[in-house]
Amino acid sequence: MASMLKLVTLLLLSCSVVLASWPSCNCASVQYSGADVEAAMVQGNKTNPSPVFGGRGYPHRFGNREGVKLPYCDSKEYVEYPLKQGKAYTGGPPGADRVIYSTKNAFCGCITHTGATQRNGFVACGVKQ
Numbered sequence: 146m147a148s149m150l151k152l153v154t155l156l157l158l159s160c161s162v163v164l165a166s167w168p169s170c171n172c173a174s175v176q177y178s179g180a181d182v183e184a185a186m187v188q189g190n191k192t193n194p195s196p197v198f199g200g201r202g203y204p205h206r207f208g209n210r211e212g213v214k215l216p217y218c219d220s221k222e223y224v225e226y227p228l229k230q231g232k233a234y235t236g237g238p239p240g241a242d243r244v245i246y247s248t249k250n251a252f253c254g255c256i257t258h259t260g261a262t263q264r265n266g267f268v269a270c271g272v273k274q
């Protein structure tokens with residue numbers, strides 16, 4: 146009986162670990178792990194927890210004039226921060242890919258310049274939760 150309880154507890158624990166894992170993004174075949182996505186959001190918030198529209202540098206608010214579908218958060222107050230593989234962006238060329246999170250720090254999706262038809266526009270990346 147005790148071992149049964151242990152097993153159930155273990156199962157519940159492993160489930161919550163899976164739920165707590167971060168979504169990963171595929172931006173025009175460039176893969177970003179959950180750790181990459183998390184690192185970008187943590188660094189973005191650390192750099193500026195209250196970004197504004199039209200701000201210089203990153204993070205800054207994202208207006209989404211393209212109407213990119215960002216279904217992973219329930220906010221429309223978006224923040225963009227560059228995505229990098231294996232590390233968080235801390236300056237320099239931002240590259241083509243971004244994580245989008247809400248001003249309340251929830252993951253909203255990933256976007257990329259690669260394949261966008263509008264100049265400086267963005268399209269959605271693939272997200273795996």
Ligand SMILES: *[C@@H]1O[C@H](CO)[C@@H](O)[C@H](O)[C@H]1NC(C)=O
Binds near residue numbers: 190193248
């Ligand atoms: C940054 O983190 C703080 C603390 O979790 C949170 O209150 C704030 O909304 C976050 N800012 C953004 C832009 O996500």
